[in-house]
Amino acid sequence: MKEKLFILGLDCIDSNILDNLNFTPNIKKMVAQGTYGTLNSTIPPITVPAWSSMLSGKDPGELGVYGFRNRRTYRYDDEVFASSHMVKFDRLWDLFSKVNKKSIIVGVPQTYPINPINGFLVSGFDSPKNSNEFCYPKELSTFIKEEIGEYLFDVTDFRNTPLDEVLDTVYSMTEKRFDLMENLIRENEWDFSILCEIGTDRIHHCFWKYHDKNHPEYEYHDKYSNVIIDYYMYIDNRIGRLLNILDDDSTTFLIVSDHGAKAMYGGVCINEILIREGWLVLKEKPNEPTKLTKDLIDWSKTKAWGDGGYYSRIFLNIVGREPQGKISPKDLRHYKEELTKLLQKIKLDNGIEISNKVYWPERIYRRVRGLAPDLIVLLGDLHWRSIGKVGYKSNWIIENDTGTDGANHSMDGVYIISGPNIKKNVRRDSSIYDITPTIIQQFNLPVNDDYIGENIFND
Template identity: 35%
Template sequence: MKILVIGLDAAAPEILLGDDRLATIRSLMEVGCYGRLESVVPPASEPAWMCLATGQDPGSLGVYGSRNRTDRSYKAPGSIDARSIQAPAIWDRVAESGGRSILVGVPPDHPPRPVNGIAVGGLFTPDATEGAYTHPPELAATIEKLVGTYPVDAGGLRSDDEAALRDQILDASRKQFALVRHLIENEPWDYFQLVETGLDRIQRAFWRHHDPEHVLHTPDSPFADVVRDYYLHLDGELATVLDLLTEDTLVLVVSAHGARRPDGGFRLDEWLVREGLLALKPDPEQATPAADLDVDWGRTRAWSEAGDSAAVFLNVKGREPEGTIDPADYESFHDELKARLEAVAGPDGEPLGALVFKPEEVYQTVRNVAPDLIVDFGGLDGCNPAQHGAFILASPQLPPFGEIEGARLLDVAPTLLELAGHPPLPDAPGRNLLQGLKPADSDDAPPIDDDELVRDRLRGLGYIG
């Protein structure tokens, strides 16, 4: 069985699974299974997409975000790339079975992965016009003939010309799907994965127009429908992809995390300074990026690296160069700081509801230089990652199972590999989502042995020619 994974970065389950106008998605849900999908901690595109592909959590991968400490020094964290993750992925298992894979925009995707097949860069690729962004390199010339300069990313999100930004993201997505259709039709493959990041970009830029409860919402905005219209655009593009498939293909539409509005901002470094945990020399007169702060490490107990979720590090004697926390006091201070962060209140005096995690409590293994705490305040952009994404899984070879509860991102790889007959990944803690389940029992769902009815419904989608 072939596997096609259509990744929609930051697709919100309440829209993807709840908007009846998404006819293609609705039809896949009807003949397959679907549900909310619990992401990893932190619920960010990096490392979440590789957690999906490897079946491993961020601690086991040793990658905790787009930037990670490379050692115990105080230097700025290093950016991750495709070489940062060495764990075997779905495409490695497919290759061991003699199959070919095509990867389009699966982050981190630079430099291009030397897969048994084809890899095309996306979000992490600096620029498609400079250096190699494809494997093999000569594929770039074919892409240029097909769509012109390939848009590895939709570009800046803070443009004053919102109409131009919307059109730019839409154009990039259309070019990406044109490439996907070309590769499906013209290249041999057993596993194909696309990660479309335009949805994340659209939501970060336009969620405030979409959500009436957003703190920056403008009533009667001409961009109020941009987010939902983009889901309609993706639904239409998905239909054109399904048109090209044969009935031996397992289709997964998935988001590695969801989307939500922010409920305000929080300057964690400023809080650490105010609490006497981060000492500066001299104190800055205005807000300063963490990387530019002149830290007095001999008087500092904790510092942070911000992002959609913040990484907090403790300054431990014998571990960091100028550590101030005695190792014997580490656990008590660790617990104390976690409790203090969870209790942080907003302007109204009510707790902000920060989620604070110890890596060793949420990960199977903790590798490399992990944060001591991971803090999710949920207030850094126009739209932030949410803990739950969504999935829809369908194939003419499977009966419909309807809605599945309790699905986790780490269950995806074990499910796909088992259904397609490939060996499992080593040490992957997930499970086959369909194991032990009975097909859905509903009046309009085809019975388990009525394969032709399933095929008829997928023919109605153009899934089967």
């Protein structure tokens, strides 16, 4: 009997889901029949690069992918959006293909632009909204249109979309994605399939403050306070349908998330802090929150600047590297140490002091490819987001500068694996880097590189 692997990727599902399984009976059944636990994410713990790290066994430095936006050159305004072209290592479907096994890939981030595979591929949420070339083979797009109608990659601008519209779109796109996968695995020969759903992430960001009673902005809402649990129940129902389709005796089923979720307490205005401390000098400070662009900065006096997002990326202005460098390369280590010390503890204008983790890419990654930030800063145990805009009168804000948001990312995702030869009801906390070597050994795939993690089942 041919062994198969099915992976369901649920973006942003937190390990806390394991603490209350009564409303998700199918996940509860998988926990009882399999091995499960937390899955420590990448640094930084965000969708891109986490999914590519999980499916390749490589860290963000090896991939050269440090977020959705990455510096292409050392010019001040030259960034490129992460794409499939940036992943230079085999991901799991490439390894299956090397032993002539077929794959069905739906919704995995960083698969656009598409590359041919041995099987079927539908690119992820980061595909252009109106792309006509999001499938392999190309004719698959005609099949999708005929069977499920318009394919939805994501909720457009979800942070600035009315909540009811977010909710409707999430359910619609999730239904279409699961329907498509059910159809593909029923009607085609395959050995490996993976479906990634971004709806869980969007639901968390938009509705977390109505769900989490420990959220500082918690607000009970007759409609919105049950949204997350209701959506989990819907996902659990779809998991039940998948379990009915898949053969229990031959298919290993893995549920996995790239990172978790937690309450967002607010945003740290990282560039306001750098301005106050003399690291960043503006030609003239705006009177209202304004995106930091190169023309606002006096580069002759600036030593560092930061980007906003789930974490703070700090860049130093180095002589001979940046166009108008300020710091001599021989003094780089000194300035990095000084800035690290400054950012490890930040006192906010409301009197709260937050402790932060400041990482040097060359110290946490096995290799640093591409143009990494000089410092990576995770703020306040990831309860705080980095705000990149300037023009604030304070060094913190309560909201997100890019729109409504109640959640930030946590380091602890989750995995649940069940199937033939999988130990039952065993909890074993693991790392995101363990997924690829585990699958390689379970399915006797070719080992063509060294991997960071290890087989989850190694004693």
